[in-house]
Amino acid sequence: MTSSALSQLKTLTTIVADSSDLTAIEKFRPLDATTNPSLITAAASQPENKTLIEDAYTQAKQEGYTADALIERTIDILTVKFGVEILKLIEGRVSTEVDASLSYDTQATIAKAKELLALYAQYGIEQNHILIKIASTWEGIQAAKALEAEGIHCNLTLLFGLHQAKACADAKVTLISPFVGRILDWYKKAENVTAYPIEKDPGVLSVKAIYDYYKAHGIQTEVMGASFRSVDQVLALAGCDLLTVAPNLLAQLEQEQRHVTAQLIATQHGQNATTEISQAEFKDQLEHDLMAFQLLQSGIDGFIKARDQLNLLLRQSFGEDAELQP
Incomplete structure (x- = not known):
């Protein structure tokens, strides 16, 4: 009997759960897991996570936070608490996101990263x-460059172009998450088409180009394809260092019986020297890549909106607290 597509894929690629759903993570038992503000907000809305929310709020109050700062601290604590619960179910790493509103502030991002790590340390989680x-x-x-220099490992997300990938390589970040599905969505809308054959899928091709560039130049940064719309996209990147996949697609892959082969194969061409991309070059290339420019900003805006929704959810939950009254 042929093993499932998921089982075959796991022999070629490290599979990561793109979820804060503890039940799904327990079912699929991935090596790693990723979270983001949208996933945290969705998980916080589930009744079974009420205790986590209450504990996070209580801890923030005990630390002396009040008013708006109390809610913001609660969100950070809750985000870490979900990470701690996830780490009880997996052997590897969990990705925990810095507040997206800090995306254009290097020093604030560094400070927030260290705050999150300090919270994890309180719960006995090693860096x-x-x-x-x-x-x-x-x-x-x-910010990631500075953190990596201190031994703090980073996952650079909302990545849509080779210029971003090159800058991440220059910064010696641990891992990047190029988005597949959002690129596909953008091109479908821009070119007014309903679908692309998988061999011409612009999201898949973008990740392949980044992967090939990294491997050709001996770059150690790991490539983790993310934001998938279908099992075909996932399987088209079999052989990538890692793939982070939502539970619904993991379930489909578990039911698929098709034969899975590596589509990405690491080959080095002896060309290890690269020229670092400057800030001016990065900004210029980003501004001239309409897809990457728009998706980067809309992704940041979306994560900020998700955090705002979580902020509102917490205010509604604890609104009777006098400290939260206007």
Whole structure:
């Protein structure tokens, strides 16, 4: 009997759960897991996570936070608490995202990353189990460069172009998350088409180009394809260092019986020297890549909106607290 597509894929690629759903993570038992503000907000809305929310709020109050700062601290604590619960179910790393509103502030991003790590340390979690997730703006990449120099590992997200990938390589970040599905969505709308054959899928091709560039130049930064719309996209990147996949697609892959082969194969061409991309070059290339420019900003805006929704959810939950009254 042929093993499932998921089982075959796991022999070629490290599979990561793109979820804060503890039940799904327990079911699929990935090596690593990724979270983001949208996933945290969705998880916080589930009744079974009420105790986590209450504990996070209580801890923030005990630390002396009040008013708006109380809610913001609660969100950070809750984000870490979800990470701690996830790490009880997996052997590897969990990606925890810095507040997206800090995406254009290098020093604030560094400070927030260290706050999150200090929270994890309170719960006895070692630093090597955490990836600090930061948007791939120039400022975010420079924050990651400084953090990596201190041994703090980072996952650069909302990555849509080779120029972002090059800057991340220059910064020696641990891992990047190029987005597949959002690129596909953008091109479908821009070119007014309903679908692309998988061999011409612009999201898949973007990740392949980044992967090939990294491997050709001996770059150690790991490539983790993210934001998938279908199992075909996932399987088209079989052989990538890592793939972070939502539970619904993991379930489909578990049911698929098709034969899976590596589509990405690491080959080095002896060309290891690269020229670092400057800030001016980065900004210029980003501004001239309409897809990457728009998706980076809309992704940041979306994560900020998700955090704002969580802020509102917490205010509604604890609104009777006098400290939260206007």
